Every structure is written in structure tokens, then in C-alpha cells.
Amino acid sequence: MTTNVTSEVRASYAYKTATNRLGLWLFLLSDSFVFGGLLVSRFYLLGNTRPHLDQTLGLIVTAMLLVSSFFMNRAETAIAHGDEKTFLRGTLITLVLGVAFLLGVVGVEWRLAPFGPADDVVGAVFYMMTGMHAFHVLTGVIFLGIVYRNGRKGLYSAEKHWQVEAAAVYWHFVDVVWIFFYPALYLIGTVAG
Amino acid sequence: MSATKRVNIFSLSLVRGIVFQILGTLVGIGVVTLIRLLMGLPAWKAEPAGVFGAFLGVLFFLVGAGTIRDWYKMALGEPVSDHHAADPEQPGWAKYFNISYDHKVIGIQYGVTSVVVMLLAGSFALIFRAELARAGLQLIELDMFNTLVGLHGIVMIASILLGVGAMSNYLVPLLIGASDMAFPRLNAFAYWVNVPGALLVVSSLFLGGFDTGWTGYPPLSARAPLGMQMFFLGVYFIGLSSILGSLNLIVTVIRMRAPGMSYFRMPIFVWAAVATSIIGLTATQLIGLSFQMVMFQRLFGMGFFDPAKGGNVILFQHLFWFYSHPAVYVFILPGLGIISELLPVFVRKPLFGYKWIAMSSLGIALVGFFVWAHHMFTAGMEEYLRVPFMYSTLLVAVPTGVKFFSWVGTMWRGRMSFETPMLFTLGAVSIFLLGGLTGPPNATVATDLHLQDSYWIVGHFHATMFGGFVFPWFAAIYYWFPKFTGKMYNEKLGKLHFWLMFPAFYLMSLGQMRVGLLGMRRRIADYDPALGFDNTQTLVTIAGYVIAFSVLLFLFNLVRSIRSGEVAVANPWNSRSPEFQLPSPIPEHNYAEHPFVVVGEPYDYGLADAEYVRFGAASEPAAAD
Numbered sequence: 001m002t003t004n005v006t007s008e009v010r011a012s013y014a015y016k017t018a019t020n021r022l023g024l025w026l027f028l029l030s031d032s033f034v035f036g037g038l039l040v041s042r043f044y045l046l047g048n049t050r051p052h053l054d055q056t057l058g059l060i061v062t063a064m065l066l067v068s069s070f071f072m073n074r075a076e077t078a079i080a081h082g083d084e085k086t087f088l089r090g091t092l093i094t095l096v097l098g099v100a101f102l103l104g105v106v107g108v109e110w111r112l113a114p115f116g117p118a119d120d121v122v123g124a125v126f127y128m129m130t131g132m133h134a135f136h137v138l139t140g141v142i143f144l145g146i147v148y149r150n151g152r153k154g155l156y157s158a159e160k161h162w163q164v165e166a167a168a169v170y171w172h173f174v175d176v177v178w179i180f181f182y183p184a185l186y187l188i189g190t191v192a193g
Numbered sequence: 194m195s196a197t198k199r200v201n202i203f204s205l206s207l208v209r210g211i212v213f214q215i216l217g218t219l220v221g222i223g224v225v226t227l228i229r230l231l232m233g234l235p236a237w238k239a240e241p242a243g244v245f246g247a248f249l250g251v252l253f254f255l256v257g258a259g260t261i262r263d264w265y266k267m268a269l270g271e272p273v274s275d276h277h278a279a280d281p282e283q284p285g286w287a288k289y290f291n292i293s294y295d296h297k298v299i300g301i302q303y304g305v306t307s308v309v310v311m312l313l314a315g316s317f318a319l320i321f322r323a324e325l326a327r328a329g330l331q332l333i334e335l336d337m338f339n340t341l342v343g344l345h346g347i348v349m350i351a352s353i354l355l356g357v358g359a360m361s362n363y364l365v366p367l368l369i370g371a372s373d374m375a376f377p378r379l380n381a382f383a384y385w386v387n388v389p390g391a392l393l394v395v396s397s398l399f400l401g402g403f404d405t406g407w408t409g410y411p412p413l414s415a416r417a418p419l420g421m422q423m424f425f426l427g428v429y430f431i432g433l434s435s436i437l438g439s440l441n442l443i444v445t446v447i448r449m450r451a452p453g454m455s456y457f458r459m460p461i462f463v464w465a466a467v468a469t470s471i472i473g474l475t476a477t478q479l480i481g482l483s484f485q486m487v488m489f490q491r492l493f494g495m496g497f498f499d500p501a502k503g504g505n506v507i508l509f510q511h512l513f514w515f516y517s518h519p520a521v522y523v524f525i526l527p528g529l530g531i532i533s534e535l536l537p538v539f540v541r542k543p544l545f546g547y548k549w550i551a552m553s554s555l556g557i558a559l560v561g562f563f564v565w566a567h568h569m570f571t572a573g574m575e576e577y578l579r580v581p582f583m584y585s586t587l588l589v590a591v592p593t594g595v596k597f598f599s600w601v602g603t604m605w606r607g608r609m610s611f612e613t614p615m616l617f618t619l620g621a622v623s624i625f626l627l628g629g630l631t632g633p634p635n636a637t638v639a640t641d642l643h644l645q646d647s648y649w650i651v652g653h654f655h656a657t658m659f660g661g662f663v664f665p666w667f668a669a670i671y672y673w674f675p676k677f678t679g680k681m682y683n684e685k686l687g688k689l690h691f692w693l694m695f696p697a698f699y700l701m702s703l704g705q706m707r708v709g710l711l712g713m714r715r716r717i718a719d720y721d722p723a724l725g726f727d728n729t730q731t732l733v734t735i736a737g738y739v740i741a742f743s744v745l746l747f748l749f750n751l752v753r754s755i756r757s758g759e760v761a762v763a764n765p766w767n768s769r770s771p772e773f774q775l776p777s778p779i780p781e782h783n784y785a786e787h788p789f790v791v792v793g794e795p796y797d798y799g800l801a802d803a804e805y806v807r808f809g810a811a812s813e814p815a816a817a818d
Contacts, residue, residue, distance in 0.1 A: 019444060022444050023375065026474060031478070033476070034481070037479050041482075041508060044508050045505060117493050118493060119502075121496045121499075124489075124502070128486065150269075150270045
């Protein structure tokens with residue numbers, strides 16, 4: 001694959017970006033083991049039962065996160081074509097939806113839930129899973145904030161926008177995790193008594 | 194170095210980091226206490242204040258040492274440089290106490306930290322082994338004994354992980370002809386996060402200790418003193434280092450190889466390092482998660498492992514061993530790679546079955562993911578899991594057997610010479626065989642029910658660690674010492690080190706197995722003299738002290754050789770590997786002035802006209818694979 005690469009090629013932005021990309025995907029592979037471990041713990045401890053949660057709220061926050069990924073993809077495609085305006089708008093919408101998701105889960109769902117983290121193991125699993133995911137959403141939001149700021153300063157171009165790509169891929173990853181967590185917490189099994 | 198060069202001690206990253214860590218700890222304690230005060234709770238509660246303080250202390254260390262300065266600049270879109278040149282105003286040693294992006298400096302940082310930490314962990318063992326030399330309690334209290342046993346385990350593990358980091362960081366870029374690792378900043382970060390992590394683990398000694406042993410099983414760990422939390426948090430950060438280092442290494446090997454170096458022309462150690470990194474990258478997350486869950490159970494009352502709240506303690510063991518069993522392959526695979534790397538050089542024959550060796554490293558790593566529950570045969574887990582895990586565990590013997598077959602095949606009718614690195618390599622093969630053969634009785638359910646938690650396990654484990662890590666680690670240090678320092682070590686002292694350590698180790702390990710079979714439990718401070726193995730226990734203790742003495746001899750040898758040793762030639766072992774074609778010590782930018790292409794097989798020792806690397810113009814096209 002890289003057996004005949006010269007040092008000039010190695011120093012190029014494209015080669016470094018491809019190296020960064022590999023690093024990012026390996027990081028996501030590693031991170032997915034955390035979420036995998038949480039899913040395993042959930043089924044080991046709760047089996048075929050699930051926490052008693054507000055279904056409407058769950059549906060709303062899930063929809064917001066999925067829609068945000070659409071706008072993130074739009075933003076990334078736009079900057080790859082040199083369209084800064086669409087890129088900035090897409091990033092901002094993603095950021096707002098991400099914050100709304102956080103408020104929905106941590107601000108509302110955590111208050112509405114009829115159990116606390118210390119009550120029983122159902123609560124422990126629920127708060128651990130949503131908390132770990134929310135932490136990742138929060139870091140993604142911070143990342144998006146940095147990208148938005150640098151984008152407004154005109155630091156990205158159609159050729160050089162690795163930070164945008166990284167933020168986008170990370171955002172999609174956080175989204176994909178929720179696609180597994182949402183059914184595991186809201187849909188599968190019967191409500192735990 | 195001239196006497197005029199002075200260092201302001203507060204300009205060193207290490208010192209700044211530690212000052213910041215103390216500051217951060219105080220801030221964290223203050224914040225928690227203030228919040229509790231504002232919430233109208235009793236202001237002082239040691240556990241949340243201590244844990245948050247410790248956590249903030251680590252973050253402060255990383256900021257204070259300057260590990261994230263460049264990332265901050267990058268986030269702001271400012272330019273950064275990949276290479277920090279050493280400050281010419283400071284003496285040469287200062288760069289080892291500062292942030293450096295040079296993989297060779299980081300490799301030495303890892304290595305020296307590993308040895309320092311190993312001395313610490315070893316001295317813990319010397320204390321509790323002295324206690325065990327005779328029946329009855331003579332020296333230490335029971336709680337202290339438990340804490341020392343646990344600390345010996347976990348601090349040694351930290352030392353081994355650091356040693357693995359040293360070998361892969363220093364050697365892999367040199368072996369594949371790269372100028373550095375793929376992500377130099379991440380590399381420095383991955384090293385430095387170990388320092389506050391290790392400080393936390395050791396601080397547990399002064400915060401009530403912990404009586405669970407290094408495995409930290411709940412429910413005991415859920416109610417152990419505050420030291421338990423420091424243990425969990427410290428290991429968490431050391432694990433983070435392992436994950437990031439592994440990521441960096443895999444990317445480096447895939448992206449940074451020299452022209453012509455196809456995957457099957459890489460030096461064999463690189464394969465071992467990659468196999469190790471696959472485990473480190475993925476499985477480490479699970480021990481982090483399991484420790485985090487116990488920490489949260491203690492902090493927030495989350496009942497994961499509390500049966501009264503519907504939790505289940507067996508889950509912890511599943512998560513914990515999903516990492517901690519593959520982790521022993523993280524410890525041994527690099528060492529086995531060193532054996533395969535060094536044998537052909539001292540036998541002057543090609544490595545037997547290169548591709549099989551490469552694949553067996555990956556095979557061990559892969560099978561290692563499916564064996565964890567063999568640690569839990571007596572834990573009360575589902576019984577139907579026992580037999581599948583027995584078979585998967587026994588399967589590990591297949592790729593390991595491939596390695597032994599290759600080593601014997603390599604040595605067969607070779608022209609062996611017995612310099613210190615070779616002695617340690619042969620010692621490693623012999624001891625690892627002992628460790629390997631004592632494994633299947635533990636993997637087999639019927640025998641394990643008897644052997645579980647006995648001193649037999651301690652003997653088996655130490656044989657695998659000495660054969661798989663300690664002996665190859667010393668072999669590697671002696672072998673590459675001229676490349677690190679430009680000096681030669683003292684051969685006589687090196688051989689003395691080996692001839693003290695090797696028999697002492699056998700005595701220790703076999704003695705441990707014997708008392709185990711006769712009924713000695715592990716992690717127990719006292720035993721009944723009627724069991725009749727007092728004298729064996731004394732011998733084990735004496736052997737432990739001989740090993741400690743031989744390590745001191747090793748340190749003396751290295752320090753003296755650095756100061757006044759012979760100047761080393763470029764290639765003292767007549768090795769074919771590219772790093773030995775460079776001057777000793779290695780130039781700062783590796784192959785920048787000596788580019789090479791790979792034109793042949795790495796281990797064709799003894800074959801006429803066989804060429805591996807050809808130095809010259811970098812752009813020269815490589816031979817077709």
C-alpha cells in the first residue's frame with residue numbers, strides 16, 4: 001500500500017490527512033468497545049426489561065439527533081465543494097440540534113424519570129448509558145463549536161478541511177451509538193416493575 | 194556537558210506537572226467542599242472530594258506539563274511544528290524531563306519510568322515475601338500485607354505496560370525506517386499521562402490502602418478505603434495511555450514504512466507490536482468501564498454490582514477479565530517478538546517460518562479475546578460457559594507452540610554465540626516453556642477447581658511474565674544499549690546478572706508452585722506451620738532477594754557504562770536490521786540523512802550475497818515484491 005512513498009508525498013497535506021483519518025477510525029473502533037460494554041451490561045443486568053421512560057420525549061430527542069447528522073453531512077459536503085455559506089449554516093444547525101438533544105436528555109428526561117441513579121440497578125444502567133452518551137455528545141458539540149469558529153474565520157477550504165471531516169465523522173459515530181442505545185433503553189422488553 | 198549549563202528546575206515539564214497536579218487536587222477538593230456547603234450538606238466528605246481532586250489533579254498535570262499546548266493551538270487554527278528541537282541552552286539530560294516529540298526520547302522516558310516503577314513494585318514484593326518467609330506474623334499488619342500484594346501486582350503491570358511502550362516506541366519507527374511515530378504529539382501525551390496516573394496508584398498506600406489485590410473485585414472494592422478509588426482512577430489513566438499508544442503504533446506501521454518494506458519484510462518484532470496494539474486499542478476500554486462502574490457505585494450509589502439493588506458482581510469479572518486476560522498477551526507478545534528478533538542474529542541462521550511467526554502473534558491476540566472466563570470457573574458464573582472457555586483457552590497453545598517450534602528450528606544446527614542478550618533470550622525461551630506447560634492445568638476445569646487461587650497460580654503467572662516479558666526485556670536493553678547511548682555495557686557484569694537471575698528465578702517459581710500444590714493460598718499473610726513448607730517459603734523469599742540483587746547489578750552496569758563504558762561500534766552484533774547500519778547513538782532524525790530501500794528478506798543470516806536494506810537515494814524504486 002505505502003511501500004514506495006517518497007518523503008515529499010509524506011509531507012503533503014493529503015497524505016497526512018489520510019493518516020489522520022486512519023487514526024480517527026481506530027479511535028472510534030476503540031470507543032465503540034465502551035458502548036459495546038455498556039450494552040452488554042444493560043442486557044446482563046436488565047435482561048428483557050427496560051426502564052419506565054417518556055416515549056414521546058425519547059422519540060423527539062432521537063429525531064433531533066438523526067436530523068442533525070443530515071445537516072452535518074450537508075455541511076461537510078458543502079465545504080468540500082467550497083461552499084462556505086452552506087457549510088457554516090449546516091454546522092450551526094447541527095450544533096443547535098446537539099445542544100437541544102443534551103437539554104432533552106440531561107435536562108428533561110433525567111428530571112422526568114421516576115427513578116434516581118441510586119435507587120436500583122435499572123436507574124444505574126439508565127443514567128450510566130445516557131450519561132456516557134451525553135458526554136460524547138457534549139465533546140462533539142465542543143468540537144463543532146471550534147469548527148464553526150474557525151469556519152467563520154475562513155480557515156477551511158475545499159482542499160483543506162480535515163477538522164470539519166473529523167468533527168463530522170465523530171458526530172455520525174455518536175449518532176450511530178444512539179441508534180443502538182435508543183431501542184435498548186426505550187423499546188426492547190417490558191417495563192421493569 | 195559543560196558546567197555552565199544550568200537548569201531552572203521549574204522549567205522542567207515533570208516538575209511543573211507535579212506542582213500543577215498538587216494544585217489541581219486542592220482545587221478539586223475545594224470545589225466539591227464548596228458545592229456541598231452551598232447545597233446545605235455537611236461540607237466535608239472525603240470520598241467525592243478526594244476523587245474529584247485526584248481527577249482534576251491529573252488534568253492539571255497534563256496542562257501544567259504542556260502536553261496539550263499544541264492541540265490548543267491547532268484548535269485555534271494556529272500553526273504548530275512537529276519537531277521540538279532540544280533546547281541548546283539546557284544540558285542533554287534535561288530533554289528527558291521535558292515534553293519531547295522525538296520517539297527515541299519518549300522511548301527512553303518510557304523505559305526509565307518502567308525501571309523506576311519496577312524497583313518500587315519489586316520492593317513491595319520484598320517486604321511481603323519477608324513476611325511469608327516463616328509462618329506467623331512478624332513484620333507487617335494484615336491490611337498492609339493486602340495493600341502491598343495488590344500494589345505489587347498493579348504497579349508491576351504498570352511497569353510492564355511502560356516497558357512495552359518503551360520497546361514499541363523506541364524500536365518500531367527504527368525497524369520500519371520511519372523518521373518518527375505517525376502522531377508525535379499523541380505519543381508524548383500517551384507517555385505523560387502515565388506519570389500522574391502512577392502517582393495516584395501509589396498514593397493509595399497513604400489513603401488507607403486497598404485490600405482487594407490488583408483485581409479490585411466488588412463487593413469488597415465497593416467498601417474498601419479511599420485508596421481503592423485512587424487505584425481505580427490511576428489505572429484508568431494508565432489504560433488511556435495504553436489505548437492511545439496502541440492507536441499510534443498501528444497507524445505508524447501502516448503508514449510510515451520505508452520504500453520496499455512490505456508487511457512480510459518487516460522485522461518480526463513489528464508484527465508482535467501490532468498484535469499487542471490490537472488488544473491494547475480495543476480491550477483496554479472494558480477494564481476502564483468496569484473500574485468506572487465501581488467508582489460510580491461508590492460515589493453515586495449506582496447499584497451495578499450491589500445485589501441489594503438488583504446488581505450482579507459477576508458482571509464486573511466478565512468486563513474486567515475481557516481486558517485483563519488479553520492484557521497478559523499485551524505483556525508477553527512484545528517479549529516473544531524480541532526472542533524471534535534476536536535469535537537469528539546470535540545463531541547466524543534465517544528465522545525459521547517467518548510468516549508463521551507473524552501470524553501466530555496475531556493468532557494469540559485473536560484467540561485471547563475469547564478466553565477470559567477461564568478466570569471465573571469457581572466464581573459462580575453460568576456453568577454452561579465452563580467447557581467452551583476451557584477449549585478456547587487450550588487453543589492458545591497452538592499459536593504459542595508455533596513460536597516454540599520456530600525458535601527450536603532457528604537454533605537447530607546454528608552457530609550460536611552466548612553474549613548477554615543471547616543468554617537472556619535463551620533464558621526467556623526456557624522459562625516461558627515452564628510458564629506455558631503449567632498453564633493447561635489451570636485451563637482445564639477439573640484441575641482448576643483445585644488450583645484456583647492457590648500459590649500454584651502465582652508460580653505459573655510469574656513464569657509466564659519472566660519468560661514472556663522480564664527476560665526478553667533485559668535482552669532487548671542489552672542488545673540495543675549501544676544504540677541508545679553510543680556506549681557498550683560491561684559483558685562480565687551482564688553475564689553475572691543472568692547467572693544470578695536465571696537459577697534464582699527457577700527456584701522462586703518452582704517453590705511457589707510447590708507450596709501452592711501443598712495448600713498455600715495466594716494473598717494470605719500467614720499459613721499453618723503444620724503444612725510443612727516453611728523451608729520452601731524461605732527459599733522462595735531468598736530467591737526473590739537474589740533476583741532483586743541481580744537487578745541492582747544490572748542498574749549499576751548501565752549507569753557505569755553510560756558514564757565510562759567503551760565507545761560502541763555501529764553494529765556490534767553484525768545485525769542485518771536497518772537501525773544497526775546507522776551510527777551509535779542513533780542520529781536525531783533517524784534515517785533523514787541515510788535513506789534506504791528494502792531489497793531482500795530480513796533474516797537471511799548466513800546466506801551469501803543476501804541483502805536486506807540498501808542505503809542510498811530515497812527515491813530509488815524498490816524491488817518488486
